[in-house]
Amino acid sequence: MSEGNRIWQTVIGLALGLAILALAGGYLGWLHPLGDSLSVGRALAATAILVLAVFASFAGLRMAAFVATLLALLTGAQVLLAYSWPGLPGRYSVYQKNLLYRNADLAAVESDIRATNPQIVTLQEVSEPNLALPARLKDAYPHQHVCPGGRVGGTAILTRLVPVPGTAFCAPGLAAMQVVAGVEGQDRIWLVSVHLHWPWPYGQGDHVDRLLPILDRLKGPAIMAGDFNMVRWGHSVSRMAEVLDVRAAGPTFGTYVGWSDFFRLPIDHVFATRGGRVGPRPALGSDHLGLLALVEI
Structure with missing residues (x-):
C-alpha cells in the first residue's frame, strides 16, 4: 500500500471514528447532560457515518465500513420512525x-x-x-x-x-x-x-x-x-x-x-x-x- 493510501485511510478512519463517537455520545444523556446536546444531532451523525462509510469502503476499510453502515442504519431508523410514524388520533x-x-x-x-x-x-x-x-x-x-x-x-x-x-x-x-x-x-x-x-x-x-x-x-x-x-x-x-x-x-x-x-x-x-x-x-x-x-x- 502506498503512503498516500495509508494517509487517506487514516483520515477517513479518524473522521468515521469521531462521527461514531458523536452518535454514541447522544445516548449517554443519563451519564452527563452533554449526551442530550449530542442527541439533537443524531440524524446528522447517522447521515455523516453513512457517507463516510462509502469513502471507507473505497479506501479499503471494508469491515469498518460494514459495521459503520449497520450502526448508522439502526440509529437513523429510530429518528426516521419518529419523523414518519403518526399516532392514532384521540378525543x-x-x-x-x-x-x-x-x-x-x-x-x-x-x-x-x-x-x-x-x-x-x-x-x-x-x-x-x-x-x-x-x-x-x-x-x-x-x-x-x-x-x-x-x-x-x-x-x-x-x-x-x-x-x-x-x-x-x-x-x-x-x-x-x-x-x-x-x-x-x-x-x-x-x-x-x-x-x-x-x-x-x-x-x-x-x-x-x-x-x-x-x-x-x-x-x-x-x-x-x-x-x-x-x-x-x-x-x-x-x-x-x-x-x-x-x-x-x-x-x-x-x-x-x-x-x-x-x-x-x-x-x-x-x-x-x-x-x-x-x-x-x-x-x-x-x-x-x-x-x-x-x-x-
Missing part, C-alpha cells in the same frame, strides 16, 4: 405554541386558535405584552391558568374543560392544573404546559431534576405539551415522559425555525397517557411553529 384536542416573548402578530395566533377550536391551549413565553392573547380568548377559554416567568415570560393553560378546584399550581417553567372531562365528567386529566431551559452547557439537566419530583406527584391521566428545547428522544424529555407515564403524539416535526426555515429543530412536543396524532401550525410571529394534536388518555 382531546391540544394547541401547543411558544408565542415568542416579542410576538407582534398575536391577532394571527388568536385567529388560528379560534379556527382550529381546540379544547386545550398550552402556551410558553407568555410575556407581559403576550398576556393580551389569553385576555382576548377569555370568551372561548374561560378557564385560564397563567404562571409568571423570567425575561421571556411564563407558561399558561387555556381550556374550556372545567378545572378541579385547588389543583392549579406553578413551578419553574411549568404550569399545571387538573380538569374534569369525559362524557359524564368521569375523567380527571392533568394538563401541563412546559418550557425547559436550553440543554448543556445551559441548565436543562438541573431544571428537569427540579421538575421530576413535582411531576411524580401528579397521579392519573395527563396531557403534557410545551417547548422542551430538546428532541423527544433526549434523556431529559424521556425522563419527564416516564415519570408522568405519557407517550409522545406522533409524528415529530421540526418546530424551531429561528435559525432557518430549512434547518428546523424538533423541540416542541405533545404527550398524553395513550399518545395521539399531531400536525404543525404556522409560526405566526413566533420563531416556533405551533402544534395541533388529537390525544387520548
